[in-house]
Structure formats: structure tokens, C-alpha cells
Amino acid sequence: MSSHRSLGSRPSIPGFLSNLARRPRPGRDGAKDEAPPVIKLKSPREIGLMREAGRVVAKALDQVRQMAAPGVTTADMEHVVAAVFREHDAKPLFLGYPSSDKGKPPFPAVICASINEQVVHGIPNRRPLREGDVVSIDTGCSVNGWCGDAAVTLAIGQPSPQTQKLLAVTIETLDLAIRAMGRCRYWSEVASLMDRYVKSQGFYVIEKFVGHGIGQTMHEEPQVPNFVSKTLRKFDIKLEPGLVMAIEPMVAIGTKEVRTLSDGWTVETKDRRASAHFEHTVAMTVDGPRILTLLEDDPAAEPRLAPAERLAASTP
Numbered sequence: 137m138s139s140h141r142s143l144g145s146r147p148s149i150p151g152f153l154s155n156l157a158r159r160p161r162p163g164r165d166g167a168k169d170e171a172p173p174v175i176k177l178k179s180p181r182e183i184g185l186m187r188e189a190g191r192v193v194a195k196a197l198d199q200v201r202q203m204a205a206p207g208v209t210t211a212d213m214e215h216v217v218a219a220v221f222r223e224h225d226a227k228p229l230f231l232g233y234p235s236s237d238k239g240k241p242p243f244p245a246v247i248c249a250s251i252n253e254q255v256v257h258g259i260p261n262r263r264p265l266r267e268g269d270v271v272s273i274d275t276g277c278s279v280n281g282w283c284g285d286a287a288v289t290l291a292i293g294q295p296s297p298q299t300q301k302l303l304a305v306t307i308e309t310l311d312l313a314i315r316a317m318g319r320c321r322y323w324s325e326v327a328s329l330m331d332r333y334v335k336s337q338g339f340y341v342i343e344k345f346v347g348h349g350i351g352q353t354m355h356e357e358p359q360v361p362n363f364v365s366k367t368l369r370k371f372d373i374k375l376e377p378g379l380v381m382a383i384e385p386m387v388a389i390g391t392k393e394v395r396t397l398s399d400g401w402t403v404e405t406k407d408r409r410a411s412a413h414f415e416h417t418v419a420m421t422v423d424g425p426r427i428l429t430l431l432e433d434d435p436a437a438e439p440r441l442a443p444a445e446r447l448a449a450s451t452p
Contacts, residue, residue, distance in 0.1 A: 170371075172370075173358045173359075174357055175349060175358055176349070176351055176356060177377070177378030177379060178351060178378050178379075179378065180421070182351070183380065183421065183426070185279075186282045186283065186350075186351070186380060186419065187284075188279045188280065189226065189276075189277055189278055189279040189283055189284035190417050190429040191284075191431065192220065192226045192277055193276060193277055193284040193285065194429050195431060196217040197273060197275065197286060197429075198431060199216045199217070199220060200216060200247075200290070201288065201290060204265070204271070204291075205265070205293070206267050208264070209261065209262050210247070210251070210260040210261055210263070210265070210271065211260045211262050213249060213260065213273060214245050214247050214260040217273075217275055218246045221277050225279070226279050227277055228246040228276075229278060229283060229354045230245065230247065230275060230276060231243065231244070231246050243401060245259055247260060247275040248272070248274040248275070249261075249271060249272070250272040251265070251269055251270070251271050252410050253404045253407075253408040253410060253411065254402055254404045254411070255342055255345070255386055255388070255403045255404060255411045255413065256272070256274065256386065256403050259399060259401055259402060265292045266293075267292060267293035268293055268299075269291075269293075270289055270290065270295060270299055270302075270303065271290055272287060272288070272290075273289075273290065274286075274287035274384075274413065276354055278354075282351065283351065283352065283354050283417075284350075284428060284429050285350055285354060285382045285415065285429070286382075286416055286417060286429035287413050287414055287415035289303055289414060291303060302339060302387060302389055302410060302411075302412050305337045305387060305412075306386075306412040306413065307412075307414045308333070309330050309362070309385040310383060310384075310414045312330060313327075313383050313385070314416065314418055314425050315425075317375055317424070321375060322374055323368065323374075323375060324368050326375075327361055327362060328363075331363040331364065339388065339389060340391055340392040341362050341363050341386070341387060341392060342362075342386035342387065343361070343365075343392050344392075344394050346359050346362065346365075347382045347415070348381065349379075349380065350380055350381065350382045350417055351380060358371070358373050358381075360381045360382070360384075362384075362385045377421055378419075378420065380417065381417070381418055382416075383416060383417075384415035386411060386413045387411060387412050388405050388409065389410050390405065390409040391406055391407045391409070393407075416428070416429045
């Protein structure tokens with residue numbers, strides 16, 4: 137069992153929010169020949185079914201979190217997550233996922249394991265993790281036909297102060313977004329807060345990849361950017377009960393520019409400096425946002441978002 141170190145001083149989210157005026161919703165000024173995305177709202181019963189998949193994903197990531205230490209490999213993590221999915225009769229969502237590039241092979245693993253400068257879609261391997269590394273583990277499964285998807289970035293041993301701040305800012309960006317969903321009417325308001333907060337801390341939002349709707353398939357409408365994109369300005373997302381989204385900020389130290397490696401999957405920052413990635417599947421309900429990819433529902437048993445020091449820093 138790993139022990140977890142505190143990340144020390146964390147960015148002041150309430151202070152940041154208190155200094156921001158509520159951003160007006162962009163107008164819907166899209167071209168006449170473009171149709172808005174068709175969003176499948178989920179019933180309370182369907183959200184309950186998605187919660188079962190989310191709980192399995194949370195259990196798998198909790199197992200990964202406990203084993204994150206120097207000498208462990210991402211192949212070891214792959215094995216553990218696959219075993220959790222088998223135990224719960226859950227279907228892995230990533231294994232065999234087709235490439236968008238013609239001629240490239242489908243994704244070969246149950247998890248995406250992205251180390252240091254790798255942003256997303258890294259392929260697990262036998263390279264031992266080293267002191268000071270950071271590794272993002274992203275995974276998803278379906279249970280009885282309903283999906284859950286989440287990611288966590290873990291520090292291996294004691295990270296540098298800059299890396300500590302990167303991880304803290306990224307998880308706080310996710311936390312900020314989920315909290316803001318309870319008071320905002322449209323996603324553009326939330327996305328603007330996310331983008332402005334990351335920039336205020338001296339980091340960069342990766343714009344090449346965004347979150348997504350999720351339900352009976354892993355990727356549904358709408359696309360869920362962590363910044364105010366042109367598409368979002370045309371077709372904003374109303375934060376209404378039944379909306380379920382995978383929210384996943386990706387933040388980098390030195391640049392938002394990325395490139396895909398020759399394996400056809402692994403994406404890294406162009407300056408090869410570190411990045412971080414956190415994700416939860418979140419449902420809008422009549423009572424506000426509900427995180428579906430936590431281990432426990434009871435707020436007394438587990439905080440709404442596990443603290444950054446537990447998610448982002450672990451030592452043997």
C-alpha cells in the first residue's frame with residue numbers, strides 16, 4: 137500500500153472564482169446549413185445504470201493509485217485494471233478501439249498510460265516507472281450496456297515543485313468545472329472558467345483533445361472542450377438534467393501544441409515537457425452535478441473529488 141504526500145500549497149480556486157464576472161453565453165450564430173448536435177439526455181434510471189460502470193472504473197483506478205511507485209510498469213497497471221473489469225463482468229471500452237487514421241491498428245490495451253510529456257493515448261509497456269515521473273492512466277468500461285470513463289495522473293515518488301503545481305492545477309480545473317456546473321446555465325461559461333484558471337496559473341490548456349458525451353457508447357455528442365471553441369460558440373451546451381459528459385482537462389507546462397507518435401496513438405507535447413490529465417463522468421441531475429466515477433456516493437465517506445494529494449502524489 138502506498139502512502140501519499142501532500143502537494144503543499146494549492147492554488148486558491150475560491151479566490152479565482154470570486155474575481156471573475158459571470159461570462160455571458162455566446163450567441164448561437166452558426167451557419168444556417170449546420171445542425172446542432174443531437175444530445176441524448178439520460179433518465180434517472182439510466183444515470184443509475186451508468187453509476188454502476190462508473191464505480192467499476194473508480195475501483196480500477198483506485199487499484200492503480202495504490203500500486204503507483206518506482207519500479208512498477210504501466211503493463212503491470214494494465215494487468216490490474218483488466219482483472220478488475222473481468223471481476224465485474226465489465227467490457228473494456230479502449231481495447232480494440234479503431235484508429236481514426238486509415239491503416240493504423242486499433243488501440244491494443246485496456247488503459248491509456250501516458251508518461252511525462254505524453255498527453256493521452258499512451259500504450260502500456262514494460263518500462264519501469266522512475267522517481268519523479270508522472271503517469272496518466274485513462275480507462276473506461278461498460279456494464280450492462282452503459283459506460284463509465286475516467287482518468288487520473290499520478291506522481292511517482294517525489295515530483296518537482298513545478299510538476300506538483302501542474303497536477304494540482306489540473307485536478308483543481310476539473311473540480312472547478314464540476315462545481316461551476318451547479319450554478320451555470322451553459323457549458324461555455326464553465327469552459328471559459330477552466331481556460332482562464334489554467335492560464336492564470338501559467339500553464340496551457342491542450343486544445344487538440346476535448347471531453348465528450350457518454351452513455352451506451354463511450355463517445356456521444358456533445359464535444360466538451362475545456363476552452364471556448366468556435367463550435368461551442370455556435371452550439372452551446374445547456375446544462376440540464378439528463379446531460380452526462382466525460383469532463384477531462386488536459387494541461388501542459390510549456391505549450392498547447394502536440395504531435396502523434398509513429399505508433400499512431402501516443403500524443404506528446406511538442407516541447408516534450410510534462411502534461412497532466414484528470415477526468416470524471418458527470419451527470420446533471422435536478423439536484424445538480426453528480427460524479428458517476430467515484431467509489432462511494434456518500435459525501436461523508438468520500439469527498440466529491442478526492443483531494444489532489446491523494447490522487448496526484450504517491451510514494452512507496
